[in-house]
Amino acid sequence: MRVLQKETLENRKRKLLQAVIYQYVRTAKPVGSHVIVDKYNFGLSSATVRNLLSDLEKEGFLIQPHTSAGRVPTDKGYRHYVDSLLEIQTLAAGEEERIRKEYSARSKELEGMMISTSHMLSAMSHYTGMVLSPRLDKTLLRRLQLVSLGGNQILVVIVSQNGLIRHRVVTLKRPLPSERLTAISTILNDRLKGLPLTEVRTQILDHIETVEQEQRDAFTLARELVREAFDLNQPDQELYVGGKENIIDFPELNDFSQLSTLMKVVEEKNLLASILEKEMKKGGGLTVKIGSENKLPQLRRVSLVSSTYKIGENAVGVLGIxxxxxxxxxxxxxxxxxxxxxxxxxxxRFDADVE
Amino acid sequence: MRVLQKETLENRKRKLLQAVIYQYVRTAKPVGSHVIVDKYNFGLSSATVRNLLSDLEKEGFLIQPHTSAGRVPTDKGYRHYVDSLLEIQTLAAGEEERIRKEYSARSKELEGMMISTSHMLSAMSHYTGMVLSPRLDKTLLRRLQLVSLGGNQILVVIVSQNGLIRHRVVTLKRPLPSERLTAISTILNDRLKGLPLTEVRTQILDHIETVEQEQRDAFTLARELVREAFDLNQPDQELYVGGKENIIDFPELNDFSQLSTLMKVVEEKNLLASILEKEMKKGGGLTVKIGSENKLPQLRRVSLVSSTYKIGENAVGVLGIxxxxxxxxxxxxxxxxxxxxxxxxxxxRFDADVE
DNA sequence: ATTAGCACTCAGTAAACCGGAGTGCTAATT
DNA sequence: AATTAGCACTCCGGTTTACTGAGTGCTAAT
Known part of the structure; x- marks a missing residue:
């Protein structure tokens, strides 16, 4: 994504570009030569600035909405600006504090964390926050617990190594004495512990044959359980989105139809999800996609700042705004x-907490 | 809420009012006398219709956006219309089918059901769906299960009579052998089963003193557990909202600021929640609040159709659009x-499934 | 009581009309 | 050679004006 910095773009111009972008970001009005002279100390006259601006326009970093208007950054301009942000700002100490506090107040389990992360991203940015949950096949089973609810209902609790908890009520064909249940529970635990969750699913569904007779019906049951509990058509990566409503305030979307199409993309999560997923596969770190750099046409009027997050060394999910x-x-x-x-x-930390 | 039907509003006028509303609902354009004559067979001339319309306006059922425009229903007009819907339409057979299918595909546990209900309401209405979850104090504890996660983490699973499942990971100060855990689990279960969830909370937090010594530390532990698991500052009724984005398409909100304030009300769920809660307390059945009939000023441009739902005989929650x-x-x-x-x-059904 | 007819009102649109912000270019200045 | 002052030009955006047509209210005739 990184555009190489032309030598021709000497320092003065770069400063100017930054000033224009900075100004535009604040005011949302096309930036004219006079504003620049007034507010930024370049020690140049408006005429000179005009010449430079004109150059920058020829080079594709700026554009005029119409003749006799000021300049507005293009995607390329933003890109250059972003790339030149060498010294990344760090979060204000207060902010970091606030984030951590928010987390500790909320639950420690994964789903809750995803939700609050998406909310937080949106709250602090005033934009829309997104978090793509860790992939199932990267998370290992810590524990699988069966809890009798009386009658022929069973609660299946699946706990993964990193704190993801899933539960599901399963209704059996026939009741099952609770001591059988614990027995089965132990067998399953022994056999499956430490496997990736996706494995757990297939293990149970496929390898029924190889089991000795006495454990046979344990597995018949297990099969029934798993089929329901894992809910096959539920995608194993979920996208949490917070602050959709902020889209309304996006300054660029001045007409309803644009607003509406964007809303629909965000609503229809799997499109966004697949984009983020690609991001993840491409490896790590933080990426910024500006306007037309997004493949998806509906997103070409917005920007995406995202980053992969890791468990240990593996990138397992993506979050961003x-x-x-x-x-x-x-x-x-x-x-x-x-x-x-x-x-x-x-x-x-979750990971380390394992016994 | 029901406005009494004036005798003065003789049948012909009522029919006319209905026609106007019907027409307006479809077209969103002020309805003029000609349209009425053309599309509805009243056997009257436009002049006569005009007179009648004028009457209806004097009586407050219609209003002209400006002189020389057609008529638009007032809130009072809508109200009258709604009240006159004697024969309630039933859902098309296909629709009911679709709803049921949607449910069976999804999880049986309560939270999932709330979510899909709100989605469904929004999907089928193209408006915004809302579901207020059952109150904690109306739901009884079916089972409280402690599951060791190894280390000093414990998973607390709380299952209520009607299928609400809550789980929470609790980290203890010191590790706890798993056989102690099951022991404690049984004690707690015996003692607390069948109590309202709110009771469970207070029981554990308050009545520690009365317990015999041997069970003492069970309760100390329990106390720690409950305090975390029930998360005191989490409200015990939650509002699920689906289809916020549909608000964008509401025809009446033609400017951004209105849109934005409405969005904020919907976002800030507890305002809505408290309104629905009042609805619930006031007893049962279906209510329609039209425009200015809503207390909340931000809602005076929209309508609410809501209904309480029950477990057995008690109204426990509210849903609507x-x-x-x-x-x-x-x-x-x-x-x-x-x-x-x-x-x-x-x-x-949930209720009946209990052993 | 209903209706035909007509004068009147007014939103909404289009056309015409500025004012001003901002440019590009040229000629003068450093 | 680079910078700057000055000026003519462009075009957006807001305002005014004019016009159309949908729709009304009223009066007089049926």
Missing amino acids: LGPRRMEYARMIALVEGVTRIVNQMLT | LGPRRMEYARMIALVEGVTRIVNQMLT
Whole structure:
């Protein structure tokens, strides 16, 4: 994604570009030569600035909405700006504090964490926050517990190594004495512990044959359980989105139809999810996708700042924000980066907590 | 809420009012006398219709957005219309089918059901769906299960009579052997089963003193558990909202600021929740609140169709939709009523499933 | 009581009309 | 050679004006 920095773009111009972008981000009005002279100390006259601006336009970093208007950054301009943010801002100490507090107040289990992360990203950015949950096949089974609910209902609780908890009520054809239940529970636990969750599913569904007779019906039951509990058509990666409503305030979307199409993309989570997933597969770190850099046409008027988060060494999920192109990139990047760091820590903590 | 039907509003006028509303709901354009003559067979001339319309306006059922425009229903007009919907439409057979299928595919546990209900309401109405979850103090404890996760983490699973499942990971100060855990689990279960969940909380937090010595530390532990698991600052009734994004398409909200304030109310769930809660306390059945009939000023441009749902005989929660005043009330009422019926059945099924 | 007819009102749209912000270019200045 | 002052030009956006047509209310005739 990184555009190589032309030598021709000497320092003065770069400063100017930054000033324009900075100004535009604040005011949302096309930036004219006079504003620049007034508010930023370049020691140049408006005429000179005009010349430079004109150059920058020829080079594709700026554009005029119409003749006789000021300049507005293009995607390329933003890109250059983002790339030049060498010294990444860090989160203000207060902010980091606030984030951590928010987490500790909430539950320690994974789903809760996903939800609050998405909310937090949105709250602190005033944009839309997204978190793609860790993939099932990267998370290992810590424990599988069967709890009788009386009658022929059973509660299946699946706990993964990193704190993801899933539960499901399963109704059996016939009742089952509770001591049988614990027996089965232990067998299953022994056999399956430490396997990836996706494995657990297939293990049970496929390898029934190889089991000795006495354990046979344990597995028949197990099969029934798993089929219901894992809910095959439920995707194993979920996207949590917080702050959809902020989309309304995106400054660029001045008409309803644009607003509406964007809303629909965000609503229809799996599109977004698959984009983030690709991001994840491509490896790690923080990426910024600006406007037209997004493949999805519906997203070409917005920007995405996202980052993969890890359990131990593996990138397992993605989190980020979706906002207008006219975005305070520096702050947003700091935010995403900060939250990623914290999430990483928390997930590895989960991991370490295992007996 | 029911406005008494004036004798003065003779049949012909009522029919006319209905026609106007019907027409307006479809077209969103002020309805003029000509349209009425053309599309509805009243056997009257436009002039006569005009007179009648003028009457209806004097009586407050209609209003002109400006002189020389057609008429638009007032809240009072809608109200009258809704009240005159004697024969409630029932859901189309296909629709009911679709709803039931949707449920069976999804999980049987309560939270999942709440979520899919809110989604369904929104999907079928194209408006915004809301479900207020059953109150904790109306639901009884079926089972409280402690599951060791190894180390000093414990998973507390709380299952209520009607299928609500809550889980929480609790980290203890010191590790606890797993046989102690099951022992404690049984004690707690015996003692607390069948109590309302709110009771469970207070029982454990308050009555520690009265316990014999040998069970003493069970309760010390329990106390620790409960305090964390029930998460005191979490409200015990939750509002599930689906289809917020549909608000964008509400025809009445033609400017951004209105849109935005409405969004904020819906976002800030507890305001809505408390309104619905009041609805519940006031007893049962289906209510329609039209525009200014809503206390909350932010809601005075929309309508609410809601209904309480029951477990057995008690109204425990509320569900409904929020849409524009210009709404197909007949269909919406049928929808809410239909969904309520199904939800009632499912909840009572949960109840009956207990051993 | 109903209706035909007509004068009147007014939203909404289009056309015409500025004012001003901002540019590009040229010629003068450093 | 780079910078700057000055000026003509462009075009957006807001405002005014004019016009159309849908729809009404009223009066007089049926």
